[in-house]
Amino acid sequence: MDRILERIADPADLRALTDAEIDRLAGEIRQVIIDTVDANGGHLASNLGVVEITLALHRVLESPRDKIVWDTSNQTYPHKLVTGRAADFPTLRQPGGLSGFAAREESPHDVMGAGHAGTGVSAGVGIAVAAQLRDETSATVAVIGDGSFTSGVVFEALNQAGDLGLPFVVLLNDNGMSISPNVGALSRNMGRGRETWQPDDAEARSRFTPTQMATQPTQPYADAADFCAAFGFEYVGPVDGHDRPELESVIRAAVERRRPVLIHAFTRKGMGLPAAESDPVTLHQPGTAQAVGAANATSYSKVLARTLTDLAHEDDRIVAISAAMCEGTALADMQRELPDRVFDVGIAEGHAVAMAAGLATQGLRPVVCIYSTFLQRAFDQIVHDVAIQNLPVILGVDRAGIVGDDGRTHHGVLDLAYLRAIPNFVVAAPKDEDELRHLFRTALDSDRPFAVRYSRGSGVGVPLSGTPRVLPIGRAEMLRDGSDIAIFALGWGVAPALEAAERLERLGVQAAVVNARFVKPLDRDLICELAARNRCVVTVEDHNLMGGFGSAVVELLADNDLGDVQVRRVAMPDMFHEHGPADSIRAAHGVSASGIVDAACTLTDHAVAVRIDAGRLIVGS
Numbered sequence: 066m067d068r069i070l071e072r073i074a075d076p077a078d079l080r081a082l083t084d085a086e087i088d089r090l091a092g093e094i095r096q097v098i099i100d101t102v103d104a105n106g107g108h109l110a111s112n113l114g115v116v117e118i119t120l121a122l123h124r125v126l127e128s129p130r131d132k133i134v135w136d137t138s139n140q141t142y143p144h145k146l147v148t149g150r151a152a153d154f155p156t157l158r159q160p161g162g163l164s165g166f167a168a169r170e171e172s173p174h175d176v177m178g179a180g181h182a183g184t185g186v187s188a189g190v191g192i193a194v195a196a197q198l199r200d201e202t203s204a205t206v207a208v209i210g211d212g213s214f215t216s217g218v219v220f221e222a223l224n225q226a227g228d229l230g231l232p233f234v235v236l237l238n239d240n241g242m243s244i245s246p247n248v249g250a251l252s253r254n255m256g257r258g259r260e261t262w263q264p265d266d267a268e269a270r271s272r273f274t275p276t277q278m279a280t281q282p283t284q285p286y287a288d289a290a291d292f293c294a295a296f297g298f299e300y301v302g303p304v305d306g307h308d309r310p311e312l313e314s315v316i317r318a319a320v321e322r323r324r325p326v327l328i329h330a331f332t333r334k335g336m337g338l339p340a341a342e343s344d345p346v347t348l349h350q351p352g353t354a355q356a357v358g359a360a361n362a363t364s365y366s367k368v369l370a371r372t373l374t375d376l377a378h379e380d381d382r383i384v385a386i387s388a389a390m391c392e393g394t395a396l397a398d399m400q401r402e403l404p405d406r407v408f409d410v411g412i413a414e415g416h417a418v419a420m421a422a423g424l425a426t427q428g429l430r431p432v433v434c435i436y437s438t439f440l441q442r443a444f445d446q447i448v449h450d451v452a453i454q455n456l457p458v459i460l461g462v463d464r465a466g467i468v469g470d471d472g473r474t475h476h477g478v479l480d481l482a483y484l485r486a487i488p489n490f491v492v493a494a495p496k497d498e499d500e501l502r503h504l505f506r507t508a509l510d511s512d513r514p515f516a517v518r519y520s521r522g523s524g525v526g527v528p529l530s531g532t533p534r535v536l537p538i539g540r541a542e543m544l545r546d547g548s549d550i551a552i553f554a555l556g557w558g559v560a561p562a563l564e565a566a567e568r569l570e571r572l573g574v575q576a577a578v579v580n581a582r583f584v585k586p587l588d589r590d591l592i593c594e595l596a597a598r599n600r601c602v603v604t605v606e607d608h609n610l611m612g613g614f615g616s617a618v619v620e621l622l623a624d625n626d627l628g629d630v631q632v633r634r635v636a637m638p639d640m641f642h643e644h645g646p647a648d649s650i651r652a653a654h655g656v657s658a659s660g661i662v663d664a665a666c667t668l669t670d671h672a673v674a675v676r677i678d679a680g681r682l683i684v685g686s
């Protein structure tokens with residue numbers, strides 16, 4: 066039988082389908098998503114849960130004239146499939162293929178790109194205001210998950226939209242889950258009753274016929290309605306987020322109100338795939354078999370969680386904080402052992418850091434583990450609440466560097482630039498998972514604001530040596546001496562730097578290799594001494610060029626009258642990097658052992674003449 070999906074070139078085509086055809090299409094969409102994620106990895110459970118919401122929205126609204134903003138946008142696979150991208154869908158998350166998120170350049174139906182949670186309602190407010198300014202009558206709907214709804218920025222947006230009385234609909238997709246079970250009072254109170262809602266039980270479902278627009282919701286939903294009313298929003302719900310005809314009528318009515326309306330839909334994360342319904346945490350974003358980092362080595366996150374747990378058993382001042390990422394940062398491991406010492410604050414990175422500052426004022430030693438990319442949201446709290454107060458808050462900057470398939474919204478290539486500019490901070494990166502343990506011990510011992518950045522995935526596979534020890538702050542580690550060139554490497558960069566030094570040696574070039582360990586403070590004496598001696602320097606890091614470790618070295622040399630030393634910085638160029646396997650993304654920009662060799666060979670000053678000719682290394686003149 067021909068697939069209906071093949072007939073959907075544009076969302077307008079959905080309106081011509083019968084109910085039976087639409088139901089069949091929902092099944093086809095689920096199957097395509099399951100098959101594609103199986104091959105390419107990606108967000109599975111979130112997408113299976115929004116199939117009916119997507120179909121209802123696209124049947125009622127006329128996208129792209131009407132605007133649908135997908136918060137976070139990791140749940141846009143069904144949307145992609147019905148907006149002309151079904152044929153390209155097998156390329157999802159592949160190099161050069163479709164993004165795993167909404168992407169403005171991919172389709173006019175992706176009115177706003179995203180990847181970070183909580184911004185969709187604000188973008189929707191901007192779009193609705195723009196329509197008003199232009200006297201346009203198009204509708205604006207923002208779709209947001211209950212996990213993302215915990216982001217503080219959402220409330221700022223609701224507050225303004227309600228005040229302006231904008232014609233604007235927020236569709237809250239409430240499945241009770243963030244990546245882990247959702248946390249917080251709002252989720253608990255608004256979600257009351259979710260337990261008795263059963264999408265596969267007709268009798269239970271009948272209790273969830275949508276509240277009519279003008280009808281007062283009954284308890285327990287009065288809480289949700291009161292919450293919305295306080296923000297100037299009309300509350301509709303809860304509605305069954307898998308009952309497409311019902312959703313269509315509610316969305317149509319809400320849009321026609323031409324005022325702020327919040328539709329509260331209950332959905333089941335992973336709907337339609339029993340394995341995803343019963344384990345939406347694991348199947349939130351299953352990966353592919355492709356490993357990140359050394360095979361059989363433990364991940365940096367897991368090593369950190371183990372270390373922190375061990376240290377926390379001995380030191381009751383240690384507490385850990387996660388912003389909705391207990392699984393990803395592995396703090397879930399610590400939570401299982403020391404549940405009272407780990408706080409999941411929801412998708413609230415700014416709050417996480419400011420809360421840590423508060424804890425530190427009371428003599429505790431908070432460790433906040435956040436992915437580099439999400440830490441961007443807490444920049445002011447890092448400056449204002451941690452650094453200016455000079456409080457001993459430790460930032461575990463997870464997923465630092467290129468992360469791979471999630472692409473440009475998720476790469477952690479800016480943290481050095483924004484952290485090393487902040488007075489009072491120590492900023493460090495370990496060369497391997499064992500050093501990660503020592504750096505955290507050092508951070509806990511230091512009584513200072515301290516950030517440690519580490520890569521996604523496995524460590525390099527070194528054994529973990531005994532009890533973590535305190536390292537001297539600001540001291541680098543000389544790994545190998547050499548008289549022609551000095552390679553200063555940071556974190557991830559150390560392993561390829563050592564490999565490059567060996568290859569250079571075979572070419573007759575003696576390279577010194579230094580594990581910088583600290584970006585701030587830099588080891589001034591060692592770096593200047595080696596630079597002065599070799600006159601040729603290569604820096605290596607998994608970060609963008611601008612403001613990174615290499616920039617710090619160049620500044621140091623200039624400030625110490627070594628501005629004439631030749632420097633090549635191996636780092637990612639000043640751009641947003643696409644999705645694909647992390648190693649290939651880095652290698653495409655010379656951030657690899659070969660790239661370091663190439664960079665070294667372009668330095669004109671060193672003792673052995675080595676040059677690149679037509680892509681080949683030529684030793685001698």
Ligand SMILES: Cc1ncc(C[n+]2csc(CCOP(=O)(O)OP(=O)(O)O)c2C)c(N)n1
Binds near residue numbers: 111114213238243334
């Ligand atoms: C600022 C920010 N912090 C953390 C994340 C990681 N993250 C991606 S999806 C997600 C859970 C979102 O839950 P919800 O919005 O309820 O959507 P669901 O997947 O349950 O449909 C989290 C925490 C993020 N994308 N952005």
